[in-house]
Amino acid sequence: MTNSEWITGYNVRTGREVNAATELNLYIDVLFFINFTMDFLVLSIVRRGMKYRLIRWRLILGAVLGAAWAVFAAAFPYLPVIFEMAVTYLGVSTLMVMTAFNLRKPKDIGKGVIALYLASVAVGGIMEFLYQHTKTGYYIEQILRGNTGKAIPFYQFIFLGTGSYFGIRVLLRWLPKLWQAKSNxxxxxxxxxxxxxxxxxxxxxxxxxxxxxxxxxxxxxxxxxxxxxxxxxxxxxxxxxxxxxxxxxxxxxxxxxxxxxxxxxxxxxxxxxxxxxxxxxxxxxxxxxxxxxxx
Missing domain, CATH: 2.40.70 (Cathepsin D, subunit A; domain 1)
Structure with a gap:
């Protein structure tokens, strides 16, 4: 959803220090691509969980909005933190669900935003596990540094994100059935x-x-x-x-x-x-x- 949410453990804003001795150069196209992909997967999970009607171009446009804000925030790293958080968690999130699922009523929009937060936390938790317990974190760092020779290929990174998506999708599909089978x-x-x-x-x-x-x-x-x-x-x-x-x-x-x-x-x-x-x-x-x- 934002520039730093999908690159867990790294501050990827342009020109800002990562630690005392390291400064990370940001590749805008990489940032946009990663955020767009993850936003699209999260919105797909929300659609599945909330049983919204699938309108692909709206889903894509919603993911584009989220990724565009990530790039904007990265390009202006000195935005006030409170302002950035307000825009991210209220403005952009609301705009994403309204665009992706054609929501208009405040109650429906509120439910969609909450579902977006929950899906983001779920996917973020899986990605955090992969980051900490596999070499994914090292490969992500290489991508952001531009060391393409050592970086994980994009298709492998997308594979990890897609794996998270389908893992959650299986849970959304099968767990409710245990209750729904007995429900009228x-x-x-x-x-x-x-x-x-x-x-x-x-x-x-x-x-x-x-x-x-x-x-x-x-x-x-x-x-x-x-x-x-x-x-x-x-x-x-x-x-x-x-x-x-x-x-x-x-x-x-x-x-x-x-x-x-x-x-x-x-x-x-x-x-x-x-x-x-x-x-x-x-x-x-x-x-x-x-x-x-x-x-």
């Missing part, structure tokens, strides 16, 4: 007229609600969850239902364009799903906003 909770992304809304849904094995004419299964979603998604609709279907304490009633239903149901790596796409809108909350604590039909 799903992540659902609803699409309607170019807009999308992501909610948490519960698979309701007791939901046997069907539209009476077409016999299509009906999912139930809260009004709050679809209010912004469906500000105006062209068609409303009224769906009769019965529940405890209310022998009969009707709920308005909407045909969405598409619904993406995800649990871990398992994804199911439903075209033109019918969702009934409920004004009341479906869970007391707000754990979920939708009830999926048992089918």
């Amino acid at each position: 909770f799903y992540e659902v992304t609803m699409h309607y007229r170019g807009k999308e809304k992501r909610v948490t849904a519960l698979l309701d094995t007791g939901n046997r609600l069907y539209e009476p004419v077409s016999r299509r299964p009906v999912h139930v979603v809260t009004y709050e969850a679809v209010r912004e998604l469906c500000e105006s609709v062209s068609e409303v279907v009224y769906i009769p239902f019965g529940s405890v304490g209310k022998s009969d009633g009707v709920m308005p239903g909407i045909y969405l364009d598409e619904m993406e149901i995800r649990q871990g790596d398992d994804v199911k796409i439903i075209e033109k799903p019918l969702v009934a809108v409920c004004k009341k909350a479906l869970s007391a604590g707000g754990e979920y906003q939708m009830l999926l039909h048992e089918e």
Whole structure:
């Protein structure tokens, strides 16, 4: 994320002393390349962990922003420390997640920045281990000094970073499955007229609600969850239902364009799903906003 975060143990700012007798000359292209690569890997981990939609050009642009700031900070080594930290950990990090994942709401941006910090710490810990317990540290120093004859080839350095990425990716993939296999909770992304809304849904094995004419299964979603998604609709279907304490009633239903149901790596796409809108909350604590039909 910054010039010194990925080159662990070395201060790589131009012209600043590393120790009492050593001054490190910085190669800007090397600094940019290393930071871009690591930022891209970290953003990829965040996307995977937060299940953001993959937009490659945005991911690349987010990594470019992080690497560009690293180069800028290196070119001006005498920036006030407080200013540099504020820009790095607040400004640049926020801009990176907003750019990479197209986030707009403050709450979503905050979650994305926190995820970015956690992923950076995880990758940094792995890189620190490799640095301290292998010859990686020596090779990095040679790269920065311009001793290309002794330096580790770029592809080997990238291999180490990529290894860190895939190691964390395996953990993100398999550990949640231990819980998800026993869970009836799903992540659902609803699409309607170019807009999308992501909610948490519960698979309701007791939901046997069907539209009476077409016999299509009906999912139930809260009004709050679809209010912004469906500000105006062209068609409303009224769906009769019965529940405890209310022998009969009707709920308005909407045909969405598409619904993406995800649990871990398992994804199911439903075209033109019918969702009934409920004004009341479906869970007391707000754990979920939708009830999926048992089918």
